[in-house]
Amino acid sequence: MARKVLTLGEVRDGALRNVSFETIGAAKIAAEGGEVVSVLIGNDVKSLGAELIQYGADRVVVVEDEKLVQYTPDGYSQALMTVIDGEKPEGLIFGHTALGKDLAPKIASKLQSGLISDATSVEEAGGNLVFTRPIYSGKAFEKKIVTDGLVFATIRPNNIAPLAKDESRSGEVSSLQADIKDLRTVIKEVVRKASEGVDLSEAKVVIAGGRGVKSEDGFEPLKELASVLGGAVGASRGACDAEYCDYSLQIGQTGKVVTPDLYIACGISGAIQHLAGMSNSKVIVAINKDPEANIFKVADYGIVGDLFEVVPMLTEEFRKL
Ligand code: FAD
Numbered sequence: 353m354a355r356k357v358l359t360l361g362e363v364r365d366g367a368l369r370n371v372s373f374e375t376i377g378a379a380k381i382a383a384e385g386g387e388v389v390s391v392l393i394g395n396d397v398k399s400l401g402a403e404l405i406q407y408g409a410d411r412v413v414v415v416e417d418e419k420l421v422q423y424t425p426d427g428y429s430q431a432l433m434t435v436i437d438g439e440k441p442e443g444l445i446f447g448h449t450a451l452g453k454d455l456a457p458k459i460a461s462k463l464q465s466g467l468i469s470d471a472t473s474v475e476e477a478g479g480n481l482v483f484t485r486p487i488y489s490g491k492a493f494e495k496k497i498v499t500d501g502l503v504f505a506t507i508r509p510n511n512i513a514p515l516a517k518d519e520s521r522s523g524e525v526s527s528l529q530a531d532i533k534d535l536r537t538v539i540k541e542v543v544r545k546a547s548e549g550v551d552l553s554e555a556k557v558v559i560a561g562g563r564g565v566k567s568e569d570g571f572e573p574l575k576e577l578a579s580v581l582g583g584a585v586g587a588s589r590g591a592c593d594a595e596y597c598d599y600s601l602q603i604g605q606t607g608k609v610v611t612p613d614l615y616i617a618c619g620i621s622g623a624i625q626h627l628a629g630m631s632n633s634k635v636i637v638a639i640n641k642d643p644e645a646n647i648f649k650v651a652d653y654g655i656v657g658d659l660f661e662v663v664p665m666l667t668e669e670f671r672k673l
Pocket of ligand 1: 561562563564565587588589590591602603604605606607618619620621622623624625626629639640641642645657658659660
């Protein structure tokens with residue numbers, strides 16, 4: 353059944369995040385031949401609309417207001433509800449990002465709709481739309497079949513491939529005026545922690561350290577390997593709790609969920625709460641002194657050894673390529 357599906361473009365530091373293109377890829381499947389309309393919310397964001405079209409959106413609707421410079425659930429939901437009232441979509445697909453996780457349930461409750469959260473794939477099967485999502489911290493997957501009503505889902509970043517960029521594509525990028533009422537929350541200032549290198553949640557390569565790195569300095573070889581591979585550094589909660597690194601690097605059930613092409617776990621035992629955040633990575637390499645470590649059960653390649661010997665060797669070899 354062809355349907356109109358809305359996606360939400362996410363903007364960070366003046367550029368679209370990859371997940372914006374992945375939601376279009378998912379929406380194309382969910383639309384089953386219908387129209388995909390991307391929504392851009394912010395202030396001075398209209399120029400980004402063309403890129404969403406190049407990644408497959410049929411149309412872009414832009415809501416701009418100076419009250420929307422920063423994300424607030426209040427402001428964004430007012431803007432989005434204005435678009436939804438006008439467009440009357442049969443589907444909505446957001447990224448399962450910090451923003452999507454916050455906004456989607458709010459919109460779902462306003463629309464009195466169900467919500468499939470954290471989907472890792474969507475397909476058409478037997479005349480129905482089927483979303484797959486991890487359960488029990490990624491130990492199993494369940495399939496959700498949409499039989500009727502609004503198709504509303506958030507998709508996990510780095511799982512559903514975006515369409516190839518087609519620079520010859522063009523389409524309508526229109527502005528919509530929304531009456532954004534006074535916001536209950538106003539963001540006065542955003543103080544960013546200085547972060548080096550690649551964004552962990554979007555990195556294609558993640559080098560993660562656990563308690564086995566033993567100190568803050570123990571992360572240095574991992575940072576070097578990450579820089580040679582163009583990747584980001586992550587950590588287990590064990591390493592964060594031990595104050596070897598900042599909690600913003602934590603991967604797992606109570607940290608970030610990452611699905612890079614390559615995940616190298618260094619000195620991480622592989623507790624279930626850690627696996628919940630990385631077991632969907634495409635290729636997992638584990639380096640651990642203990643051959644019985646649980647991490648080897650999910651690893652594609654295991655290296656039993658001291659990370660302080662193995663990691664510099666890998667860095668040297670990759671440098672030669
Ligand atoms: P450890 O379990 O201590 O493992 C260290 C590993 O390093 C060992 O396997 C050891 O053999 C190896 N090692 C030591 N020295 C070396 C060396 N020189 N070379 C190679 N290997 C070496 N954890 C998370 O990671 N993320 C979460 O989001 C998370 N959420 C949680 C939520 C809840 C409610 C709870 C209860 C726990 C959570 N945890 C989480 C904690 C989790 O249970 C583990 O305690 C934690 O993941 C362990 O971290 P670790 O593997 O770094 O440390």
